[in-house]
Each structure stands twice: as C-alpha cells, then as structure tokens.
Amino acid sequence: MLNLITAEEMRKADAYTCEHSELSTIDLMEQAANAFTEIFVNHISPQRHITVIAGTGNNGGDGLAIARLLRMKGYHNIKVICMNGFTTESEDFRINKERLVALKISFETVSTPEQLPQNFDVVIDAVLGSGLNRDLSNFLKTSFEHINQNSNYTVSVDIPSGCSTDRFTFEDYCGIKADLTICFQRPKLLFTLPESTVATKSFKFTSIGLDENYLLAIPTDYYWTDQQTVQGLLHKRKAFTHKGTYGHALIISGNAQTKGAALLTAKAALFSGVGLVTLLTESAYFPYVNVYQPELMTANKEDLKILDYSKYQSVAIGPGMGSNTEQRDQLLFLLQQKRPMVLDADALNMLTTDLLKQYILHPAVLTPHVKEFDRLFGAHTCWYNRIQTARIQAKELQCVIVLKNQYTYIINEVGKVFINSTGNPAMAQGGMGDILTGCISAFLARGYSAFNAAVIGCFVHGKAGDELAERYEVTPASILAEHLPLTLRSLLTDRIMTN
Numbered sequence: 040m041l042n043l044i045t046a047e048e049m050r051k052a053d054a055y056t057c058e059h060s061e062l063s064t065i066d067l068m069e070q071a072a073n074a075f076t077e078i079f080v081n082h083i084s085p086q087r088h089i090t091v092i093a094g095t096g097n098n099g100g101d102g103l104a105i106a107r108l109l110r111m112k113g114y115h116n117i118k119v120i121c122m123n124g125f126t127t128e129s130e131d132f133r134i135n136k137e138r139l140v141a142l143k144i145s146f147e148t149v150s151t152p153e154q155l156p157q158n159f160d161v162v163i164d165a166v167l168g169s170g171l172n173r174d175l176s177n178f179l180k181t182s183f184e185h186i187n188q189n190s191n192y193t194v195s196v197d198i199p200s201g202c203s204t205d206r207f208t209f210e211d212y213c214g215i216k217a218d219l220t221i222c223f224q225r226p227k228l229l230f231t232l233p234e235s236t237v238a239t240k241s242f243k244f245t246s247i248g249l250d251e252n253y254l255l256a257i258p259t260d261y262y263w264t265d266q267q268t269v270q271g272l273l274h275k276r277k278a279f280t281h282k283g284t285y286g287h288a289l290i291i292s293g294n295a296q297t298k299g300a301a302l303l304t305a306k307a308a309l310f311s312g313v314g315l316v317t318l319l320t321e322s323a324y325f326p327y328v329n330v331y332q333p334e335l336m337t338a339n340k341e342d343l344k345i346l347d348y349s350k351y352q353s354v355a356i357g358p359g360m361g362s363n364t365e366q367r368d369q370l371l372f373l374l375q376q377k378r379p380m381v382l383d384a385d386a387l388n389m390l391t392t393d394l395l396k397q398y399i400l401h402p403a404v405l406t407p408h409v410k411e412f413d414r415l416f417g418a419h420t421c422w423y424n425r426i427q428t429a430r431i432q433a434k435e436l437q438c439v440i441v442l443k444n445q446y447t448y449i450i451n452e453v454g455k456v457f458i459n460s461t462g463n464p465a466m467a468q469g470g471m472g473d474i475l476t477g478c479i480s481a482f483l484a485r486g487y488s489a490f491n492a493a494v495i496g497c498f499v500h501g502k503a504g505d506e507l508a509e510r511y512e513v514t515p516a517s518i519l520a521e522h523l524p525l526t527l528r529s530l531l532t533d534r535i536m537t538n
C-alpha cells in the first residue's frame with residue numbers, strides 16, 4: 040500500500056534522502072533520469088527522432104540528463120531545445136547542461152514560439168515539473184499549443200508542463216497534452232481522475248530511490264493499493280478444509296430482461312473461491328441456471344421472506360433486480376436481516392441516503408458507478424468533488440463505498456481513499472460490474488472484512504482483466520469470471536515465491 044503525498048512533501052522527502060544518505064541532489068536527479076529512461080526505452084524505439092524540450096529548473100535538469108542517458112543507450116536522433124525566459128537556472132540543471140554539451144548533443148535555446156521546429160516525432164516534455172507556481176506566460180501557452188498540435192507522441196517528465204498538482208480541475212487547461220507521463224516515486228492522485236486525460240492519456244510511476252521509510256511515515260488520506268498489499272491480505276486454502284470453511288454467498292438478482300446479470304454475479308462469486316453460492320431468483324429461471332453453471336444452487340424469489348439468513352455469510356443484492364414496489368419492499372426486508380452485504384445497481388437505485396442511514400447497521404459495501412453515485416448522493420461536476428462526497432458519506436453511513444472508475448476508489452468507514460491499480464478499457468462492457476459484485480460478495484462470505492473484501496475484489500477483478508487484455512482486445516464479463524481462479528493462483532503463487 041503506497042501513501043500518496045503532495046508535491047511539497049515530495050520535496051521534503053528529496054531533501055531528507057540527501058541529508059540522510061550519501062546521495063547529493065545531482066545523484067538523485069541522475070537516478071530519476073535513469074528510472075525514466077528505463078520505462079521510456081520500452082515504449083519508444085531508438086530509431087525515433089526525439090526532441091527534449093526543457094525548462095531551466097530541476098524538471099529541465101531531468102530532461103537534460105535523460106537526453107544524455109538516451110544517447111548512451113543508442114538513441115542517436117536526439118536534440119534538446121531549452122525554453123528561454125525563466126528567471127532562474129537550478130544548479131543541477133547547470134551541471135547537466137555541462138554534461139550534455141560534453142557529449143556534443145545538439146542544444147539550442149528558443150525565445151519565441153516561432154523558433155520551435157514545425158514538426159516533432161517524439162517529444163520529451165521537461166519544461167515545468169512540480170515547481171509550477173504561477174499561470175503560464177503567453178510565450179509558454181503558445182509554445183505548448185504548437186507542441187501539442189505538432190508532436191506525434193509526447194512523454195512528460197514527472198507531470199505535463201503547466202499541469203498543477205494542487206488543482207484538480209482542468210477547465211481552460213493550456214499545458215502540455217502528453218500521451219504518457221512517467222512520474223516519480225508515487226502515482227499522482229490527479230492522474231486517476233478521468234478529467235486528467237486532457238493533460239495525459241496515461242501514466243506510469245517509477246521509484247527514484249527516495250527514502251521509503253521516511254515517505255511511508257507521511258500521513259495521508261489517499262493510498263494506492265498494489266499487488267503486495269493484496270497478496271498480504273489473501274489467505275491460501277488450507278489442508279482439511281471443506282466447502283463450509285469458505286462461506287455461503289446468497290445472490291439476489293435477475294428479472295425477465297436481465298437474467299444474465301444474475302448468472303454473471305453468481306458465477307463470479309463461485310470462481311472467486313466461495314464455498315457455496317445460492318442464487319435467489321424467479322423459479323422459471325432455475326433450468327437456465329442449472330445448465331449454465333451446475334455448481335450453483337437456487338432459491339425461489341417467492342420464499343425471500345422465509346429464508347434462514349443466518350446460513351449466509353454474505354448477501355449481494357441488486358444486479359439486474361428491477362426496481363418496482365415489490366422489489367423495494369424486498370430490499371428493505373433484506374437490509375433488516377443485517378447480514379454482511381454488497382449493494383449494487385438496482386439496490387442502489389431504490390435507496391436514498393435517509394434509507395441507508397436507517398438500515399445500514401451491518402458491514403456493507405456499496406458499489407456505485409458514476410451515475411448510481413450521483414443519483415444517490417447528488418450531481419457532481421468533477422471527480423475530485425465526487426471523491427470528497429464519497430469520503431463524507433462513507434464516514435456518515437459507516438460503510439465501504441466502491442466508486443467505480445478506471446481507477447476505482449475504495450473509501451473506508453473513516454473516509455480514507457484506496458485507489459485500485461488494476462483494470463483497463465478492454466473491460467468496458469456490460470456485465471463487468473456484476474462480476475465485481477460477485478467477487479466482493481465471495482470474499483465477504485469467505486470471512487474478509489467489508490473493506491478487505493472490497494480491496495481484494497477490485498484488485499483481483501482488474502488484474503484478471505489486465506491478464507486477459509494481453510491476449511484479448513475486449514474481455515466479455517463471463518470470460519473474465521472464468522479467469523478469476525487463474526488470477527488468484529498467480530497472486531498466491533507469487534507470494535510463495537517472494538516470501
């Protein structure tokens with residue numbers, strides 16, 4: 040689990056690392072440049088024509104060091120353009136300029152946008168980094184617009200130039216528009232917001248060797264859930280265990296138009312390793328259920344009010360359920376059973392914050408997508424504000440909110456935000472949310488806390504999608520469900536190898 044930190048805290052970590060090690064700031068810059076180039080070379084071939092566009096601060100210094108390192112790695116078509124007009128030149132920029140000149144790498148300075156080349160193949164953007172402290176001048180705005188229009192592919196160093204880590208909105212954004220940003224030491228919360236694609240289409244982060252013990256002690260409200268975290272949470276199946284050891288999940292789902300949602304949710308629960316799954320649905324669907332997935336058990340919707348709920352370690356309600364008066368009545372009845380619950384789709388559509396306050400008195404995970412979230416908690420015009428509302432609501436309702444997104448935000452009962460790091464656009468297809476509900480309900484039934492079930496469920500769901508995306512352009516939900524046991528195996532096997 041990585042704690043996300045501010046630019047100011049990163050600067051302090053930089054200083055602390057230098058004070059408490061043999062490293063100087065120029066060494067740290069060299070490490071940052073090395074870390075950047077290691078990722079860069081996997082994306083861009085040495086045949087491409089590379090233009091490093093630099094400022095004169097430390098971001099610019101990184102750019103100059105990167106140009107030198109790339110040249111040494113066989114990138115011969117490389118030149119550096121330095122933007123004029125900065126008031127200061129950092130010491131480490133100056134040292135890197137000397138090192139660059141010694142290698143005879145082309146270095147020129149431009150003072151007007153017209154002096155920039157007409158076209159660029161690949162741009163490395165190192166004009167401004169986290170040191171941005173005021174609005175862009177007209178010279179920079181016009182230059183950035185020209186670069187944005189004329190570059191085939193742009194990679195930003197640490198952050199797209201002109202992008203601020205302190206502002207979470209992108210109205211009137213006039214900075215560099217990168218295809219990829221390689222940022223240092225930690226992901227930036229900013230890049231997980233869908234709006235940030237105007238500044239960078241994708242991002243990667245890489246360690247530059249800052250003191251991790253110092254960094255990890257910095258308090259924050261935002262965390263990045265990585266594979267190590269999830270591996271630390273997951274338990275392996277033990278000898279002499281049986282189906283009863285792994286819990287019984289009840290899935291309440293499906294109506295005439297959306298039987299598939301019920302099947303997908305139940306299938307995902309099964310493939311996530313729960314001991315038993317019962318699907319409560321209309322009896323007319325039982326034959327389909329048995330043919331589709333014979334391991335599933337069924338319960339009749341008519342019997343909803345006479346079931347013994349103590350048998351079930353988790354109850355998932357909502358996918359493809361429908362939302363008429365009868366279903367609303369059923370939902371309120373179910374909430375009173377006080378079982379660990381996952382509430383999704385129609386269950387969320389039938390609820391209000393008042394009803395949630397009244398009834399959510401047990402471990403619960405709410406899994407809204409953006410529309411469900413805004414219907415329930417009010418309209419939002421930007422994702423940062425939506426996350427803040429989720430933090431307030433999770434605290435007030437004492438439940439876990441899984442706000443779905445490419446980077447899903449998992450908010451715990453004290454309002455801390457855990458950003459899921461897996462998943463990809465090949466998963467953007469109907470039914471994928473049903474699979475997530477099935478996964479989380481399985482981990483809940485297996486005995487994990489609501490929060491851990493959400494963290495593990497989201498990570499495993501996205502990782503299964505990532506593994507499939509290496510071979511498939513799109514991953515239909517049912518295929519992803521069937522892949523879950525392989526993903527679980529890989530997580531548990533890796534853990535054995537690395538421990």
Ligand SMILES: NC(=O)C1=CN([C@@H]2O[C@H](COP(=O)(O)OP(=O)(O)OC[C@H]3O[C@@H](n4cnc5c(N)ncnc54)[C@H](OP(=O)(O)O)[C@@H]3O)[C@@H](O)[C@H]2O)[C@@H](O)CC1
Nearest residue numbers: 053096097098126127167168169170171172173174175197
């Ligand atoms: N943190 C770490 O651990 C490490 C960080 N590293 C790297 O350092 C980067 C941060 O570097 P940095 O602090 O020198 O700032 P940077 O972004 O280069 O800006 C330079 C100067 O530009 C100016 N300026 C500001 N706004 C402006 C504007 N709108 N228009 C015009 N000028 C403007 C302002 O100077 P001023 O003119 O105010 O004197 C500012 O000081 C970071 O992103 C990463 O790449 C690595 O090297 C190693 C480890």
Ligand SMILES: Nc1ncnc2c1ncn2[C@@H]1O[C@H](COP(=O)(O)OP(=O)(O)O)[C@@H](O)[C@H]1O
Nearest residue numbers: 408443444445462463464467469470471472473
């Ligand atoms: N571009 C994407 N990147 C990562 N995950 C995605 C992407 N698109 C969809 N997903 C995941 O798929 C699921 C979609 O959920 P939802 O919108 O409720 O789908 P549905 O209601 O169709 O089942 C979420 O878990 C979401 O995180």
Ligand SMILES: [K+]
Nearest residue numbers: 164167198200
């Ligand atoms: K930059």
